[in-house]
Amino acid sequence: MNPWALGGVALIAVGTFGLAAWGSRGARTTSDFLLARRMVGVERNAAAIAGEYLSAASFLGIAGLLLKDGIEALWYPIGYTAGYLALILFVAAPLRRSGAYTLPDFAQVRLDSSRVRTLSTVLVVLIGWLYLVPQLQAAGVTLSTVTGISYAGGIAMVAIVVLAGVLSGGMRVVTLVQAFQYGVKLFAIAVPVFVLFFVFLGHDSQHRRGLDAPMPPVFERATTVRIETDVRLRVTEAVWVEVLSGPGPERVSGPAEQPPGRSGATVYLAPGMHAVSADSELRFPAGSAVPAVADAEPNNRSWLLPQDGDSYELFETYSLLMSTFLGTMGLPHVLVRFYTNPTGWSARRTTLVVLGLLGLFYLFPTVLGVLSRFYVPQLLVTGKTDAAVLLLPTEMLGGWPGELVGAITAAGAFAAFLSTSSGLVMSVAGVLFTDLLPGRLSNFRLVALGSCILPAALAVIAIGRDISQSVGLAFAMAASTFFPLLVLGIWWRGLTAVGAMSGLVVGGGLVLLAVLTGAFLGDGYGWWSAVLLQPAAFTVPLAFLVTVLVSKLTAGGVPEATGRVMLRMHTPDRLGFTRDRSADHHAAERSTTAENPGRSNGRHRLRRGRRRR
Structure with missing residues (x-):
């Protein structure tokens, strides 16, 4: 501590x-x-x-x-x-x-x-x-x-x-x-x-090892690592590791040879994929290459270069930008x-x-x-x-x-x-x-x-993912639901209640489906994993499209007060068109409505608020 x-x-x-x-x-x-x-x-x-x-x-x-x-x-x-x-x-x-x-x-x-x-x-x-x-x-x-x-x-x-x-x-x-x-x-x-x-500037040894080298990072000194959850390690350079406790690593893919010369608790990790169970404690010698979890960049050169992988990674990037850029509007x-x-x-x-x-x-x-x-x-x-x-x-x-x-x-x-x-x-x-x-x-x-x-x-x-990735799903949900509602509600007179509800259900439902499916299937690679991890690139346009199409099909449902509300939102403040809805009055009004269900119509509440002023 x-x-x-x-x-x-x-x-x-x-x-x-x-x-x-x-x-x-x-x-x-x-x-x-x-x-x-x-x-x-x-x-x-x-x-x-x-x-x-x-x-x-x-x-x-x-x-x-x-x-x-x-x-x-x-x-x-x-x-x-x-x-x-x-x-x-x-x-x-x-x-x-x-x-x-x-x-x-x-x-x-x-x-x-x-x-x-x-x-x-x-x-x-x-x-x-x-x-x-x-x-x-x-x-x-x-x-x-x-x-x-x-x-x-x-x-x-x-x-x-x-x-x-x-x-x-x-x-x-x-x-x-x-x-x-x-x-x-x-x-x-x-x-x-x-x-x-x-x-860092005073450590000369660090300057001699550039980040653009095609090699994994290395342990500067002998390091003991305790594994608390099951992981899959990608080994790019062979390394000897001492198993201090637990079952230790097991080869999943890669060369199967075991070089002679060491025995007991020392294990040879050949290049490839290795599974390590929880509660394992490993000790890596000084100067050895660092194995990385399967979804991490294994060497410094790929770590430093963007988009050097498969095409689905580019989709993830665009989807991430869409969810964070547009999701802020809906948080x-x-x-x-x-x-x-x-x-x-x-x-x-x-x-x-x-x-x-x-x-x-x-x-x-x-x-x-x-x-x-x-x-x-x-x-x-x-x-x-x-x-x-x-x-x-x-x-x-x-x-x-x-x-x-x-x-x-x-x-x-x-x-x-x-x-x-x-x-x-x-x-x-x-x-x-x-x-x-x-x-x-x-x-x-x-x-x-x-x-x-x-x-x-x-x-x-x-049990959650990385913090930023978990928060990214919240951004995707906000972008797929409230972004279409806010932008169309503020800038388009043709938005209807049915259209807005359709967009909210489609956008929110698809993101929620992606979250639940991803939790069930677990981490993976490829297009399906990219879509489940970052769904905004298809959920946001689809929610926006559904909102517009359904609103056009139900054009007769445009509220009567749309013109007045749009005027209020887009008129400069100095002209005095802004009319704040009183929080105290609204809370009391909702309480009255709960006691008298016959007065639950939204238009009636809005008219009462205007008469009060």
Whole structure:
């Protein structure tokens, strides 16, 4: 256990509790909890958005994927950041001017349909939990690695701190916490990069071994590796390995010869594929080539060159870009933050600032991923490459300096879990509160509690993929469902409720089918595996096409108020057409509707809101 890391985590937890207590003062109304009174400034909102957007997939996953997959992993931060270009061009300002405050509420305003609202609510919860579970899994792995607590204990710690902020003051507190945690994450990743890079420059031996050599990475010193889950290792250069415990490796494919000269627990790994069972402990001698898990780049030259493989890898890249670029527009925990801006202009300005903050942050995981190829190659054997950022400082520095820098990265990782998890719980709880248990704030706290506890339980029992790949599926779901709804709802008058529902069902259903099929079949190679892992390249166009075609076939179902809603969304703020739907009034209205089912028509609720003003 690293006591420095435990202290860093405790410091972030105390700071979060303190901000929650301070920010909860005056948070009394539904508007405070859901919208922070729609008075959040541009800079603070941008910092909060960047804070919740930079999740474990960004803080840990990018460097881990770069260690394993090479330069191709840089498409992840490119897509994550470029998605805000689409937001600023097509969505941010009109969405804010619509007056809605959740995605289902936007569907209600635009399409005047309670059925579309209900389906949108289901999808918001599904996307939120699909995104939240890998965050909590990463929290359990990280905290157990750096502090010594159990995997389930790490998940419970993050869940408790998240609930403390959400339950105490809702969006008001979450905004403060996320803005603070963006600064923590930037500091926690920038300081180690500068320190470790200067250490790297002082290691002359590292300069003599270039990254473009057609050879695998090597162990600089004798290294013991413990395998915790079953893996398949690809060996490109033969290596002797000592089996300290467990069954050890078994040849799957490749030469079968066993050179003489060694015996006992020492095993010869010839070039080919070898299976290693869980609970095996292997010791590699200094200077030996590093075997890599089957889906990693085996040598440095292929690691450095993009798209040198089969054609299905190019499909994966395009599909990844489509899901990250377009999926940002459909992430509920991102979009809900724009409802806290006072105007459409400020929402667009906020998006521009977010672009700068994200671009600055993503410079640093790239450096850590490259350094990991030199100093923690043992992670290629275990497949646990997400731990690269956490283990790199102690490997490069050693002693208390390494533990101190490692504590800084651990604190940043903890902040990443907290900020993203808080945003996800807040968005899911806000939607469920307005649609299921509206009315009293005690109902909001009850829904928030369930929105966090259930994903935490799933994270304890589930076994996930790499963090970035798991989060990528949430992006694919968002791109295949809410991207067509938002873009067509904002820019096309012909959208109908039936068309929107058809697109949501087709896009969401296909992504969910891909996720379940991929989980059943397991990891593999080829076109089927590429489509199941990155389905957005066909699910997004198909959902968009179905939405348009069905809307044209049901053109008579275009809502009567479409012209007024479109005018409100596209008229400049200074003309005063924006009419915010009151969160307090809407929650009370939903409660009244629950008691009087005969008044459940969406158009009636919208007319009541206009008469009230």
